[in-house]
Amino acid sequence: MSKYSLPLYQSIAKELIQEIESGTYRRGEFLPTEAKLCKKYHVSRVTVRQAIKILVDEGYVVKTQGSGTRVIFSQHLKILERSSKIIPFSKEMELIGKNSSSKIKTLELINSNKQLSKELELELHSPVFFYERILYGDDYPYCFEQGYMPVKYFPDFNLDVLLTSKMYYIETIRKIIVVYSHQIVQAILADDKLHKNLLVPLNSPLLDVTHITYNDHNRPIMKTSVIFDSNIYEANFIKYKS
Known part of the structure; x- marks a missing residue:
């Protein structure tokens, strides 16, 4: 993970945001589980949770009890939000x-x-x-x-x-x-x-x-x-x- 110049959780959040905005994860779909993200990025659950918190705070996802992390981002909604x-x-x-x-x-x-x-x-x-x-x-x-x-x-x-x-x-x-x-x-x-x-x-x-x-x-x-x-x-x- 030495390729990241940002803190690990910020780098992971940035990559996930790019994937959401590009359509890899679409509105209504769920992100991979914490365990899968830990394995993908070779980091701890604490780091993954910090990254997910950024996505939640910025309006890209919501955490649903017992279901996982669901994408709520929409390019159309983002355009409307930017107007105000x-x-x-x-x-x-x-x-x-x-x-x-x-x-x-x-x-x-x-x-x-x-x-x-x-x-x-x-x-x-x-x-x-x-x-x-x-x-x-x-x-x-x-x-x-x-x-x-x-x-x-x-x-x-x-x-x-x-x-x-x-x-x-x-x-x-x-x-x-x-x-x-x-x-x-x-x-x-x-x-x-x-x-x-x-x-x-x-x-x-x-x-x-x-x-x-x-x-x-x-x-x-x-x-x-x-x-x-x-x-x-x-x-x-x-x-x-x-």
Whole structure:
């Protein structure tokens, strides 16, 4: 088992998840028994149970008394679930084994125009923090992000937030509960700015995913636009929240 760089139980969980998502184990079917998994991976029952717990916690299986471990994962349900949840970019990179980082291009205080005021339910000319940053995975530019953070919700928004975790700041520091986001997806062509920041050819096709994020009072709290090459990166991180 020396081939695993992760802890054994995490490596086993990862492999089982891949098999479930690929259809080796389909919804409604049962995973092999603990004894068979122990034999397959040459590990103890404790290790197998730790791996199964990850699958249970992530919604792939349920344990049924006297029957075993049943698969409840569905690609269709997963797509529906992704439409209402958000995961931070840093977590998305962690899940694929990459180190995340960001580079701030712009951070300034602006006044909301008519469109932004309507989208975020603000009074016209309300103060809003506007930023632009590049999101990296292992030093490769995955996304170009533009965001609007109203001062009424984020009075102490700053560079440190953008260089670390925006979601941590929102939920832990500002104590705002993020519930869902409304998304608009459009295809665009790379202009000179995107060409230089994302290292893509001029006029190459990109996706621009704009989303308005809502709190638990159903109020829009921020607007973010994420631009990326879908051949390199998927937009899962803007659909989940950890």
